[in-house]
Amino acid sequence: xxxxxxxxxxxxxxxxxxxxxxxxxxATIVPGFATISNLLILPYFLFVPGYFVAxxxxxxxxxxxxxxxxxxxxxxxxxxxxxxxxIIPGSQNLPIxxxxxVLTIFxxxxxxxxxxxxxxxxxx
Amino acid sequence: MRRIHHIPLLGLISGLMLIMxxxxxxxxxxxxxxxxxxxxxxxxxxxxxxxxxxxxxTNQVNISISGSTFFVSGTSFTMTTLLKPTMxxxxxxxxxxxxxxxxxxITTITPTPGTLSxxxxxxxxxxxxxxxxxxxxAMPYVAFSGVSIPYLxxxxxxxxxxxxxxxxxxxxxxxxxxxxxxxxxxxxxEKCNVLSSAESGLLIYQSSSFLPASVAxxxxxxxxVALAALNLFAQGRQLLGTFSRQLKLGLRTIVGAIPxxxxxxxxxxxxxxxxxxxLALFILCALVMVALGAVGGPDPRVKAYVIAGDSTQxxxxxxxxxxxxxxxxxxxxxxxxxxxxFDVMSSVGQFNIIVFSNYTPAEISQVSGFILPSLGNxxxxxxxxxxxxxxxxxxxxxxxxxxxxxxxxxxxxxxxxQNALRLQLSLTQRTNILGVSLSNGEFKVLLAAxxxxxxxxxxxxxxxxxxxxxxxRTTTDLSHLVMLIGAGLxxxxxxxxxxxxxxxxxxVPLSLHAVNSDAHDVxxxxxxxxxGGSTPRLAAGFLGVLIGAVGAEGGLRVxxxxxxxxxxxxxxxxxxxxxxxxxxxxxxxxxFPLGNYAFGTAFSNSLSLKxxxxxxxxxxxxxxxxxxxxxxxxxxxxxxxIPLAYLKRMGRTTTVLALLLVALMxxxxxxxxxxxxxxxxxxxxxxxxxAGFAFAAVILGLAxxxxxxxxxxxxxx
Numbered sequence: 007x008x009x010x011x012x013x014x015x016x017x018x019x020x021x022x023x024x025x026x027x028x029x030x031x032x033a034t035i036v037p038g039f040a041t042i043s044n045l046l047i048l049p050y051f052l053f054v055p056g057y058f059v060a061x062x063x064x065x066x067x068x069x070x071x072x073x074x075x076x077x078x079x080x081x082x083x084x085x086x087x088x089x090x091x092x093i094i095p096g097s098q099n100l101p102i103x104x105x106x107x108v109l110t111i112f113x114x115x116x117x118x119x120x121x122x123x124x125x126x127x128x129x130x
Numbered sequence: 131m132r133r134i135h136h137i138p139l140l141g142l143i144s145g146l147m148l149i150m151x152x153x154x155x156x157x158x159x160x161x162x163x164x165x166x167x168x169x170x171x172x173x174x175x176x177x178x179x180x181x182x183x184x185x186x187x188t189n190q191v192n193i194s195i196s197g198s199t200f201f202v203s204g205t206s207f208t209m210t211t212l213l214k215p216t217m218x219x220x221x222x223x224x225x226x227x228x229x230x231x232x233x234x235x236i237t238t239i240t241p242t243p244g245t246l247s248x249x250x251x252x253x254x255x256x257x258x259x260x261x262x263x264x265x266x267x268a269m270p271y272v273a274f275s276g277v278s279i280p281y282l283x284x285x286x287x288x289x290x291x292x293x294x295x296x297x298x299x300x301x302x303x304x305x306x307x308x309x310x311x312x313x314x315x316x317x318x319x320e321k322c323n324v325l326s327s328a329e330s331g332l333l334i335y336q337s338s339s340f341l342p343a344s345v346a347x348x349x350x351x352x353x354x355v356a357l358a359a360l361n362l363f364a365q366g367r368q369l370l371g372t373f374s375r376q377l378k379l380g381l382r383t384i385v386g387a388i389p390x391x392x393x394x395x396x397x398x399x400x401x402x403x404x405x406x407x408x409l410a411l412f413i414l415c416a417l418v419m420v421a422l423g424a425v426g427g428p429d430p431r432v433k434a435y436v437i438a439g440d441s442t443q444x445x446x447x448x449x450x451x452x453x454x455x456x457x458x459x460x461x462x463x464x465x466x467x468x469x470x471x472f473d474v475m476s477s478v479g480q481f482n483i484i485v486f487s488n489y490t491p492a493e494i495s496q497v498s499g500f501i502l503p504s505l506g507n508x509x510x511x512x513x514x515x516x517x518x519x520x521x522x523x524x525x526x527x528x529x530x531x532x533x534x535x536x537x538x539x540x541x542x543x544x545x546x547x548q549n550a551l552r553l554q555l556s557l558t559q560r561t562n563i564l565g566v567s568l569s570n571g572e573f574k575v576l577l578a579a580x581x582x583x584x585x586x587x588x589x590x591x592x593x594x595x596x597x598x599x600x601x602x603r604t605t606t607d608l609s610h611l612v613m614l615i616g617a618g619l620x621x622x623x624x625x626x627x628x629x630x631x632x633x634x635x636x637x638v639p640l641s642l643h644a645v646n647s648d649a650h651d652v653x654x655x656x657x658x659x660x661x662g663g664s665t666p667r668l669a670a671g672f673l674g675v676l677i678g679a680v681g682a683e684g685g686l687r688v689x690x691x692x693x694x695x696x697x698x699x700x701x702x703x704x705x706x707x708x709x710x711x712x713x714x715x716x717x718x719x720x721x722f723p724l725g726n727y728a729f730g731t732a733f734s735n736s737l738s739l740k741x742x743x744x745x746x747x748x749x750x751x752x753x754x755x756x757x758x759x760x761x762x763x764x765x766x767x768x769x770x771x772i773p774l775a776y777l778k779r780m781g782r783t784t785t786v787l788a789l790l791l792v793a794l795m796x797x798x799x800x801x802x803x804x805x806x807x808x809x810x811x812x813x814x815x816x817x818x819x820x821a822g823f824a825f826a827a828v829i830l831g832l833a834x835x836x837x838x839x840x841x842x843x844x845x846x847x
Contacts, residue, residue, distance in 0.1 A: 059827070063830065065607060065608075067606070067607075068608075070608065071606070071607070071608045074608055075608070078819075078820070078823050079823055079827075081820045081823070082820050082821075082822075082823030082824045082827065083824075085745065085746045085749050085750075085817075085820050085821070085824070086824040088745055088749050089741075089742050089743075089744075089745025089746050089748075089749070089821075089824075090742065090745070091745075092741060092742075092744075092745040092748065093738055093741035093742055093745065
């Protein structure tokens with residue numbers, strides 16, 4: 007019971023950190039915040055969005071799986087956004103630094119409010 | 131409990147059908163025709179539709195130019211066409227047709243001085259194609275220069291009762307049917323006016339029986355869907371079970387009657403569809419290809435690539451070369467057959483000699499970018515002095531001084547030039563490793579065998595990939611994914627290696643990317659009538675994945691009901707005579723091109739998808755330089771590996787849909803194996819894998835919807 011409580015608290019802490027981190031990334035599109043170091047921004051795109059996709063798809067059974075899928079899904083999210091920008095006229099007005107963090111917050115909300123039920127749908 | 135799971139799917143089908151009923155093609159509107167004043171030109175194409183599964187024919191085109199000599203500003207004017215015009219009549223005018231250049235015929239028309247009016251008529255032929263019982267008629271391209279012709283009118287004549295289904299402009303854009311207007315009956319034919327925007331475009335016709343046939347097919351497809359739905363109910367399952375048992379019994383009797391299949395006790399064909407056995411068969415096929423090539427190759431013919439301005443000069447050069455080679459065993463290829471693949475063709479040693487002679491600046495500027503950088507692969511470069519502008523010869527002489535053989539006229543060699551060429555040909559001619567010399571006929575049989583094996587190679591390799599889905603149950607998600615990535619990389623690179631090696635040994639490319647689909651003597655697969663071989667490779671790859679995934683022991687369990695459901699819906703869509711059917715038709719023509727037909731909404735959507743795929747490549751350095759080229763097909767192959775790893779995590783219906791999509795993606799990659807451009811494969815790997823996650827997300831989203839729908843019905847029950 008106590009362990010479950012700690013787990014919930016840690017999840018809430020994680021969510022809070024990610025929301026703040028996302029807001030910081032979004033803030034960099036505002037001219038006044040452009041001085042925020044890129045060293046802080048780049049890891050966000052490499053890890054954060056993909057982590058939540060991996061959580062939704064339950065790709066987090068081991069540490070190796072978590073790291074692998076986190077990076078793979080993050081790249082997929084980032085490059086999909088970039089690729090869509092190249093083919094949709096006018097979409098460049100919507101910066102990736104806004105699109106990806108907003109999507110991440112949606113994913114986070116989904117994970118938080120709609121925890122995937124146990125068991126996997128298969129065609130067996 | 132079980133039957134109600136399918137109720138949402140039936141609802142979905144009903145919705146689709148409602149959309150089809152609403153999505154009708156644009157109605158025709160009458161348009162006024164223009165009036166001829168001064169000079170006028172009338173182009174009339176006599177369309178003879180052919181309704182077949184696959185085929186083609188030609189239609190006669192008549193061009194009539196008439197008017198007052200007063201309106202011709204100079205002494206003559208020119209007409210440019212893609213068809214070869216033959217003068218059929220003239221009054222107070224003469225004409226000269228220049229040899230074709232870049233596929234264009236330029237006709238100079240000279241009205242007789244001192245006359246008031248003139249008239250000249252030409253005829254030619256424009257090709258048309260038949261595909262899936264529709265007929266595609268290309269509109270002829272006719273343009274004038276040196277004269278202003280305000281009234282260029284296009285007419286078509288078609289047999290009465292022919293139904294115009296779709297109209298596209300010269301760029302493939304969709305036009306309303308009203309662009310073919312003012313139809314009037316003339317002796318069992320209808321003559322219609324084609325408005326200017328549809329010039330050099332495409333008209334698609336269907337017979338008057340197409341609509342009732344579509345309705346009949348749709349009804350049949352609905353019956354299939356209904357049968358699928360019937361399988362949901364106990365009585366229906368009983369009925370289908372009885373039917374299925376009787377069918378199996380009948381099949382067993384037939385198979386038993388066949389000696390080889392029937393008498394083999396203990397042999398189970400399905401046993402072959404195990405991943406390791408498929409892998410072994412794949413490698414075995416590769417070894418057979420290489421071994422056959424090694425003992426039979428290279429091609430006994432001397433092959434020359436001739437850039438010579440016109441066919442007369444090309445034929446004369448061919449005669450010169452034949453006189454020098456024992457038995458006159460020379461094959462001549464020209465840029466009209468293929469020039470964009472010159473790099474690959476020359477890399478596999480297809481050419482013994484290349485000849486530059488009497489080329490026009492326009493012709494050389496079109497092909498030089500593809501040919502000049504790869505001239506180092508051709509042992510003899512013969513250049514002569516017949517071209518008007520010799521600047522290209524100077525560049526070639528500077529870049530490749532050791533290979534250049536300068537002559538006066540390649541079509542009329544002097545004795546000394548003949549001796550020099552004969553010596554160089556004998557020094558550079560490749561020989562068989564066993565010293566065996568096959569005749570042309572024997573070598574063609576070998577090539578045909580290699581062509582068939584090249585398809586089998588793709589089928590087996592892709593079936594191996596599909597069969598790996600059967601192993602997903604015994605491994606973790608990550609292990610399965612990385613195994614599929616590894617296997618995919620191996621299969622693609624190994625297949626491409628075998629294609630390159632076999633082509634090099636044979637000195638004939640097994641296949642090419644952009645070869646003219648009518649060319650039967652450029653590639654090995656062309657011998658079977660497939661030009662570059664794209665379509666059969668796509669079919670082999672597509673079928674391979676399906677066979678491997680479903681046929682393997684422990685493979686995907688595709689329920690008959692789900693398959694029938696999707697097949698039935700696909701049939702309904704394909705047979706639909708309205709907009710959805712047309713869209714699907716456009717999409718199918720993109721995958722099975724009959725002659726570079728790319729048009730309509732499906733084409734523009736495919737360009738968007740291509741752009742999306744290129745975006746991944748560009749982000750990962752794929753467009754770093756113009757040489758570092760991306761291949762959307764290869765990216766698609768590697769992208770397909772990711773959703774393939776997730777097939778067993780989806781619901782039943784999504785699995786079937788995803789399997790078809792993945793088979794199409796990976797099958798399309800199979801086409802690119804024949805391109806033989808390993809550098810493009812290297813570039814495509816990472817963008818492909820990352821794009822695969824994006825595609826997988828969409829498919830997993832669909833699976834989630836299915837899970838929700840099924841779960842919802844379950845909870846209500």
